[in-house]
Amino acid sequence: xxxxxxxxxxxxxxxxxxxxxxxxxxxxxxxxxxxxxxxxxxxxxxxxxxxxxxxxxxxxxxxxxxxxxxxxxxxxxxxxxxxxxxxxxxxxxxxxxxxxxxxxxxxxxxxxxxxxxxxxxxxxxxxxxxxxxxxxxxxxxxxxxxx
Numbered sequence: 335x336x337x338x339x340x341x342x343x344x345x346x347x348x349x350x351x352x353x354x355x356x357x358x359x360x361x362x363x364x365x366x367x368x369x370x371x372x373x374x375x376x377x378x379x380x381x382x383x384x385x386x387x388x389x390x391x392x393x394x395x396x397x398x399x400x401x402x403x404x405x406x407x408x409x410x411x412x413x414x415x416x417x418x419x420x421x422x423x424x425x426x427x428x429x430x431x432x433x434x435x436x437x438x439x440x441x442x443x444x445x446x447x448x449x450x451x452x453x454x455x456x457x458x459x460x461x462x463x464x465x466x467x468x469x470x471x472x473x474x475x476x477x478x479x480x481x
């Protein structure tokens with residue numbers, strides 16, 4: 335069984351409320367006879383690993399100042415990386431909060447933590463990241479019964 339959860343894509347970082355409204359309004363089954371509305375109870379939100387997190391994993395013993403100095407020596411913008419990291423997680427927090435506000439139990443995980451147990455537990459999987467995060471989730475979810 336295959337569900338059409340989203341019939342249009344709205345970039346969440348531009349208009350999170352519209353994105354979530356599209357998710358709830360796309361539950362209509364008027365064009366799909368004999369189907370019940372999809373009402374998930376559990377959701378996994380798969381978050382990308384930001385560049386800031388990636389660098390922190392490579393240099394776990396660095397202080398923030400050492401990380402900043404290291405990144406700037408590579409001509410990377412530490413402040414920009416940190417700002418994008420914080421913006422990403424504010425969107426992830428919004429997704430999680432809206433799921434919970436709609437009575438859906440949600441777990442936020444990173445790519446390293448997505449396993450078969452979580453996939454089996456979740457009624458739906460959301461991705462918060464780019465193409466790589468989406469493709470990772472699509473690759474790990476083998477059945478066609480999970481949106």
